[in-house]
Structure formats: structure tokens, C-alpha cells
Amino acid sequence: MTDETIDDIMDATYCALCKHGYAELTMQDIAAESTKSKGTLHYHFEGKGDLLESFLEYLLDDFEERTETVPGETSVERLHEFLDELLTPSDAESADEFRTAILEIKAQSPYNAAYRERLTEFDRALRDRIATIVADGLESGEFRDDVDPDETADFLVTVFHGAQTRATAVDRSPERTRRYVHEYIDDVLRADGASGGDGVSTNRDHTEAGE
Template sequence: MSERSETEQEAMAATYAALVDHGYAGLTIQTIADEFPKSKSLLYYHYDDKDAILREFLSYLVEEFRADFDIDDGDDPRETLDSLLDGILPRDIDPDRRAFRVALLELLARAAHDDSYADSLSDLHAAIHDRIAAVIDAGVESGAFHAVDPDDTATALVALASGGMLWGVTTDPSVATRTRAVLDAYLDAELYR
């Protein structure tokens, strides 16, 4: 799906690992290099600074969500929707998942003051929303889902999952668990046939 070189893909994996280990505040080219299997000079060759890597990382996340959804290829709308929602609000938020989500919140807070991040994160939101809407649309077409409005339902699901994540990873973890349970009950009642 991605046309990135092996080096670029390794840089993205290293950025993810550095965000998990150090958060946004502790992210430097050095902490990314520590997770990078090749030489640090290669990182500098590809990226001007940590902000350049981070913006590239956000584009990489966007691409992950821009994958095609195709029922004829055996994609199941219910399973795919479940795994997309897991991407925002997993049922089990282990320490790494929590750390990555906290780093994303820090990036979102930064985006409020920095347009270059706001654009990247707007793209990320749109990619998540559009992919969830596409999966819902496919599920409605195939008869697996009730005939809901895909766009409105995607708006509701992204907000529900994001809100549970916001409070759950920063304050009380049980907020995340309870929100995911309410979200699952909503899907059972309103979406799944």
C-alpha cells in the first residue's frame, strides 16, 4: 500500500517507538535515531528536523487509513469497523497504546497553535472519518448494517471513540472502558443487523 522506501518505513516505525517512549515533549532526532536500525546520518539526509519527521509520520498515518475497502476482496465491514474503532479507543489500553495516544493529544494541543500541524491532523481526522464512513456505506450496501447515514454515523463514532480516549488516557482508565462498552452497545442496537 505504501510507496515508501524501506528506510522511510523504518524511520516511521522509529518515530512511533520514540513517541511511545518519550512522548511529544521528549521527542528529538536523537530519541528517534535510538530506535532507528540504520545510521543517524540517514535520518538527517531524509528529514530536516524533528518537525519534518513528525509531519511525515502524520502523513504516514493518513495513508494507512486511505487504504481501499473492498467486500469482494473478503473485507468484512463489521470486523473492519471494529478494528478501526480499536485504532482510536481499544478495549484494552496497554501502556504503549496509552503512551502513543497521549503523544497524539500533545500533538493535537500543539496543532491549536501551529497551522502546519493543524493541517496534518485535519487530514488525519478526515482520513479516519472517511474510512469509517466508507466501511459503513459498504456494510449498508451489503445488508450487514441497517440503512443509516454513513457520514453522520461516522461523525458520531469518531467523536464517541475520541472523547472516551481523551479522558481515558489522561485521567481515569475506566472512562475508556465504559465508553467503549457504550459504543459497542450502540453498534449492536443501531447498526448491526
């Protein structure tokens, strides 16, 4: 497959997942969003499961590429920025639908070793990115010296999963979690944070954001 064909099919898969969800998705639905025929899809992929496995792999590659460098002057800024992007992705329009489809795939994980493997890689990539930023911030003295990068990253990934699940299951905006996470970074992790005395409140502009 050319890169162009791959991009076309993966974009179509994204659109079809948003429109139909995971359970109802058919190869025909994906073909309908693509410039390729259903025959072409079947030529490249054994079926929906196989195609979705490649889609998850594609998402991971895309994620790793996009987050190779996180903008920000300091590690604290980079950590805020990274979690911001995770919790409120810039393409918000289809975010709800896509989040639902991904949750369906997560729920399939115990029944599907290939999905589980891809999701585990993604989880690890997420943790690694966060742990690296935290470790950098420790080295530069921005974070409290008793902060453990791996443990902190693991906790933040759990919070991320929780925000995603709650947004789908009970329609609670991840925006609210975003505020907590910013507070957590500033008040619990930062060396000059609220442990100095002024509690878990924060004066960052992020906390002003609505729900």
C-alpha cells in the first residue's frame, strides 16, 4: 500500500468509527468514507478486526510523532501542555464519538489479543512520555525531589482513562478533569507548589476554564 492509500483508509476508518461506533461498524461503512472500494479494503485487510488493529497501530505512530516534542519552555509547562492536549484534543468536534468507539474497543480488549497488545503499547507510550517530562523536571529542580516519575506518570494515565470513560458513560466533560490535573501538577508535583502553605488552590488561568 502507498502511504496515500494508508492515510485514506485510516481517515475513512476514523470517520466510520465516529459515525457508526465499533459494534455496528462494517467494511462497507469504511469503504463509504473512503475513495477505495470495499474490494480494495478486503484485498489489504482480512476483515474489520484486522483493519482496526492496523488503525490502532496507525494511531499510536501518529501519537508518537505528534508528541515527540511537546511545546513549552519548562518541564512544568510541557507537562501542562501535554495533558491539556490529551484531555481536550484540538479536534473536539468528533471527539465524543471517537472516544465512545475507543471505549468500545477497550471493552473488547479481554476478548481480542491484538487489540489488547495495541492498547497496551499505547498505554506504555503515554506513560513514557509523561515520565520523561517529569524526570526532566526533576533534574531541573522544578518538581519536588520525592516525586517518582514512573509512579506519577502511571497515576496521570489512570486519571486520563477515567476522564475518557466518564465522558462516554455519564456525559461528564473531561474539561473538569483537566482543571484538577493542572492543580495537581502545580500543587502536588511542583517544588514551589502549594505544599509551601497556600493549600490545593491555584491561580493558574486553567482553573478559570468552564466545565
